Amino acid sequence: MPAQKYKVFVVTSGKGGVGKTTFTANLGCTLAKMGERVCLIDADIGLKNLDVVLGLENRIIYTSFDVVNGTVSAKEALVKHKQLKNLYLLAASQVATKEMMSPEDMKRIVQELYDDFDYILIDSPAGIERGFRNSVAPAEAAFIVTTPELPAISDADRVIGLLENYGFTDEKMFIVLNKFKPHMAKRGDMLDKMDVEKALAMRIIGVIPDSEEVIVATNKGIPVVLEDGVVIGRSFENIVRRIKGEEVPIDEDLKGISKGFLSSLLSIFKKR
Amino acid sequence: MTKDGLVLYIKDYTDVYDVLQKIEDKIKSMGNFFAKGDKIMLLVEEHEKHISDIPKIVARVQELGLTISHVLMGAEGTKDVVIKKKVDMVNQGDTRSGTKVVKKNLRSGQSIIHSGDVMLIGNLHAGAEIVAGGSVFIFGRCQGIVRAGINEGREAIVAVLSLETPFVQISDLKRTFTEKVNRPCVLYVKSGRIEIGEYDTEIGGVSVE
Numbered sequence A: 001m002p003a004q005k006y007k008v009f010v011v012t013s014g015k016g017g018v019g020k021t022t023f024t025a026n027l028g029c030t031l032a033k034m035g036e037r038v039c040l041i042d043a044d045i046g047l048k049n050l051d052v053v054l055g056l057e058n059r060i061i062y063t064s065f066d067v068v069n070g071t072v073s074a075k076e077a078l079v080k081h082k083q084l085k086n087l088y089l090l091a092a093s094q095v096a097t098k099e100m101m102s103p104e105d106m107k108r109i110v111q112e113l114y115d116d117f118d119y120i121l122i123d124s125p126a127g128i129e130r131g132f133r134n135s136v137a138p139a140e141a142a143f144i145v146t147t148p149e150l151p152a153i154s155d156a157d158r159v160i161g162l163l164e165n166y167g168f169t170d171e172k173m174f175i176v177l178n179k180f181k182p183h184m185a186k187r188g189d190m191l192d193k194m195d196v197e198k199a200l201a202m203r204i205i206g207v208i209p210d211s212e213e214v215i216v217a218t219n220k221g222i223p224v225v226l227e228d229g230v231v232i233g234r235s236f237e238n239i240v241r242r243i244k245g246e247e248v249p250i251d252e253d254l255k256g257i258s259k260g261f262l263s264s265l266l267s268i269f270k271k272r
Numbered sequence B: 001m002t003k004d005g006l007v008l009y010i011k012d013y014t015d016v017y018d019v020l021q022k023i024e025d026k027i028k029s030m031g032n033f034f035a036k037g038d039k040i041m042l043l044v045e046e047h048e049k050h051i052s053d054i055p056k057i058v059a060r061v062q063e064l065g066l067t068i069s070h071v072l073m074g075a076e077g078t079k080d081v082v083i084k085k086k087v088d089m090v091n092q093g094d095t096r097s098g099t100k101v102v103k104k105n106l107r108s109g110q111s112i113i114h115s116g117d118v119m120l121i122g123n124l125h126a127g128a129e130i131v132a133g134g135s136v137f138i139f140g141r142c143q144g145i146v147r148a149g150i151n152e153g154r155e156a157i158v159a160v161l162s163l164e165t166p167f168v169q170i171s172d173l174k175r176t177f178t179e180k181v182n183r184p185c186v187l188y189v190k191s192g193r194i195e196i197g198e199y200d201t202e203i204g205g206v207s208v209e
Helices: A021-031 A051-052 A062-071 A103-116 A129-137 A148-164 A184-188 A193-199 A214-220 A233-243 A250-254 A258-271 B016-029 B050-065 B079-090
Strands: A008-012 A036-044 A087-090 A119-125 A142-145 A171-180 A206-209 B006-010 B037-046 B067-072 B099-102 B111-114 B115-121 B129-132 B138-141 B144-149 B159-162 B167-170 B173-174 B185-190 B192-200
Touching: A008 A129, A021 A036, A021 A051, A021 A087, A021 A119, A021 A142, A021 A233, A021 B115, A036 A051, A051 A087, A051 B144, A062 A103, A103 A119, A103 A129, A129 A148, A142 A148, A142 B006, A148 A171, A171 A193, A171 A233, A193 A206, A206 A233, A206 A250, A258 B037, B006 B016, B016 B050, B037 B050, B050 B067, B099 B111, B115 B185, B129 B138, B138 B144, B144 B185, B167 B185, B173 B192
Parallel strands: A008 A119, A008 A142, A036 A087, A036 A119, A142 A171, A171 A206, B006 B037, B037 B067, B099 B115, B111 B129, B115 B138, B129 B144, B138 B159, B144 B167
Antiparallel strands: B159 B185, B167 B173, B185 B192
């Protein structure tokens, strides 16, 4: 297996609603399924939802705010996932605000967890203010989630610029194209991945097709990659392979989508 | 003088104490020009690099009896009134203060402010901005805003590989663009108007009269 380059990732986008939290949860689950020890940190203080996507909202006792206040240590505040025994969550406080935490606090928390995990993923809030700075400070590399829409791409461009100011080089920034609809791109009704790469002047690390399964799974509180027979899981597996340095063609991400669509059609007929 | 006062324009530098001394010398040499409490604005070239020095500069100016009303940062420094004033404040004799070569894509929110020529090896993305005393050369797509010849005047040119910008300013002249020119081209001033010299695919080259 190729050597691991980075351990601490921030997942950010600038624009809201592009799927940062869903991406963080599913990537975390994919890594954990592969046997890695994974810690997810929700940095969206005051508007947390990573716990809901993971289905852990009822298990939270301590949050990162308690760690900052010194009530508990970072390790004591972690919540273990129901199914995956090597996936942990450090939840955000719903009563605190983003101003109550500083980038230094986040660095300390990540430092404390650093040796116990193979991967630490930080889910950044939307925007480029305090919450963004908090989540970027401890990160070694960044995922920038964008959708094939101009507002999301223009915000991604801005965020890449800001990350450059924080010292992130092109090799440490990974663009993820989320909510991609291949049939619309084929018709020319949606920006294709090449258009996005051209607009951002950067390569994309992975394409995640738009899927209704995500909505169903999210509402059940189970990250979609843990459900059986979902095609979307392939994209996440490929992204993991790529960040580990393996060469996987981007087209692999969309393979099986058309087949998946057909087979889902067929399954409808079978049911009848 | 504008209603906000003059702009103190500080070029890219290496030693902040040197700059502080020069500011003191400059303001003292102007004698009675300023009254106590007069407001001036501060514009620092490469402000991202020198961000930690700005409080020192502000403190020194205040010690000299003046008040800083605004610290202009790239995008803010591009308001017309400021640009016009900056023409007076940039050292007129020193227009050829070298070419600044930047090898990266300039992204939304980033800017280059330089008193000489600017050469960008990369794209100028939408929302990014170049303010140059002289000419601007972009080896990439130009989607952001370019203001050239702020110091040098209408002699300045803007050369790009692909013109996709909505707006270009050369000296005091401005032009908006509604259509893209996806070819190498040069923008220059001819009889008080910004013209586009397009790349001639047959002869090869751009003619600028």
